[in-house]
Amino acid sequence: MDFVKEFSTFLFENKIIQFGDFTLASGKKSSYYVDLRLVPSYPHDFRRMVKHLQNEITNDVGLDNFDSLVSVPTGGLVIASALAIETVKPLIYVRSKPKEYGTSKSVEGKVQEGMKVVMVDDVATTGGSVLNGIKSLKESNINIEDAYVIVNRMEGADEALKEQGVTLHSLLNVLEITKALHEQNLIGDEILQKVQQQTAIE
Amino acid sequence: MDFVKEFSTFLFENKIIQFGDFTLASGKKSSYYVDLRLVPSYPHDFRRMVKHLQNEITNDVGLDNFDSLVSVPTGGLVIASALAIETVKPLIYVRSKPKEYGTSKSVEGKVQEGMKVVMVDDVATTGGSVLNGIKSLKESNINIEDAYVIVNRMEGADEALKEQGVTLHSLLNVLEITKALHEQNLIGDEILQKVQQQTAIE
Numbered sequence: 001m002d003f004v005k006e007f008s009t010f011l012f013e014n015k016i017i018q019f020g021d022f023t024l025a026s027g028k029k030s031s032y033y034v035d036l037r038l039v040p041s042y043p044h045d046f047r048r049m050v051k052h053l054q055n056e057i058t059n060d061v062g063l064d065n066f067d068s069l070v071s072v073p074t075g076g077l078v079i080a081s082a083l084a085i086e087t088v089k090p091l092i093y094v095r096s097k098p099k100e101y102g103t104s105k106s107v108e109g110k111v112q113e114g115m116k117v118v119m120v121d122d123v124a125t126t127g128g129s130v131l132n133g134i135k136s137l138k139e140s141n142i143n144i145e146d147a148y149v150i151v152n153r154m155e156g157a158d159e160a161l162k163e164q165g166v167t168l169h170s171l172l173n174v175l176e177i178t179k180a181l182h183e184q185n186l187i188g189d190e191i192l193q194k195v196q197q198q199t200a201i202e
Numbered sequence: 203m204d205f206v207k208e209f210s211t212f213l214f215e216n217k218i219i220q221f222g223d224f225t226l227a228s229g230k231k232s233s234y235y236v237d238l239r240l241v242p243s244y245p246h247d248f249r250r251m252v253k254h255l256q257n258e259i260t261n262d263v264g265l266d267n268f269d270s271l272v273s274v275p276t277g278g279l280v281i282a283s284a285l286a287i288e289t290v291k292p293l294i295y296v297r298s299k300p301k302e303y304g305t306s307k308s309v310e311g312k313v314q315e316g317m318k319v320v321m322v323d324d325v326a327t328t329g330g331s332v333l334n335g336i337k338s339l340k341e342s343n344i345n346i347e348d349a350y351v352i353v354n355r356m357e358g359a360d361e362a363l364k365e366q367g368v369t370l371h372s373l374l375n376v377l378e379i380t381k382a383l384h385e386q387n388l389i390g391d392e393i394l395q396k397v398q399q400q401t402a403i404e
Binding site for chain 1: 216239240242243244245246248249252270275276279280281283284286287288290291292293294295310311312
């Protein structure tokens with residue numbers, strides 16, 4: 001619980017999460033914007049986030065129970081790479097599009113059929129980029145049961161991954177962040193309500 | 203010297219460097235192909251590489267003498283991120299193209315005018331991607347005097363960066379790698395000669 005409150009406050013104070021009227025890449029409107037690419041600019045907070053992620057994976061999956069971390073560039077890669085060197089685990093990554101030159105492939109790194117991987121990405125909304133990654137992995141006969149994101153925006157990613165047999169874990173979801181900020185009077189009732197409506201939690 | 207020999211052998215044995223007839227992204231022919239994206243699949247070697255890079259930057263520049271690491275996605279980002287968490291230094295990165303949605307910008311992370319950065323990338327050939335990054339940094343009034351790559355392919359990057367007032371450092375250059383492999387009889391005379399011709403060292 002401490003992590004949620006502290007990290008939410010850090011995100012808000014450094015404008016890594018902002019509330020207002022935003023248009024996302026998909027064209028969809030959003031009452032907030034979150035850009036985790038700023039986190040590595042704050043090395044102590046970045047480190048705290050990565051260590052917390054390490055603890056979660058250790059507790060849920062176990063570091064010895066999978067072969068490699070896998071990431072989705074570029075937001076996820078910066079987190080996964082830091083986690084990989086901390087845990088001394090191999091890291092592979094899936095490209096959103098296979099590169100068009102050189103040794104063209106959609107999965108970068110040493111791959112073996114039947115290997116088991118844990119995916120790391122920065123943010124999940126509907127789960128699109130993670131799902132593309134899962135598809136590429138399955139085409140290479142790589143097993144994936146668990147995916148981790150730092151922030152779950154709660155707009156369908158859990159359900160979409162579940163259909164693929166993958167559990168989505170998150171360090172924080174946007175409703176937890178918003179509630180933690182609201183409790184500290186850092187944001188008002190109206191913002192909390194807008195985020196609640198957007199995540200459409202029953 | 204030990205690092206050069208050991209790491210060159212690691213690269214060769216795991217086909218991270220391959221000799222033959224290759225066509226690069228630029229359309230140029232090459233007598234070898236090197237793909238450092240495979241290195242994080244070997245966590246102990248990845249760690250050794252990152253620690254060696256840390257030592258070099260510590261000795262040449264000093265960890266307290268710059269404000270932030272800066273990387274060029276995606277090959278450089280995986281190395282820079284691991285280095286950032288090990289050294290507890292901030293990390294920003296430059297996009298090769300600014301993204302077209304959200305808060306559009308070419309430099310990702312917390313940026314201050316006049317800040318001093320050290321660049322990290324995986325491979326330098328003519329220096330194109332590093333030069334693009336340097337250009338973006340200068341447009342944001344960020345100072346850069348030193349850039350580090352793991353492998354210098356020695357095809358003009360040193361000179362191109364020098365013109366921009368930036369010193370290119372490398373853990374290895376392709377001629378050192380090829381000579382180290384040749385001395386161990388892992389490759390023949392013909393390959394060594396081809397690489398020597400390609401790098402056009404006087």
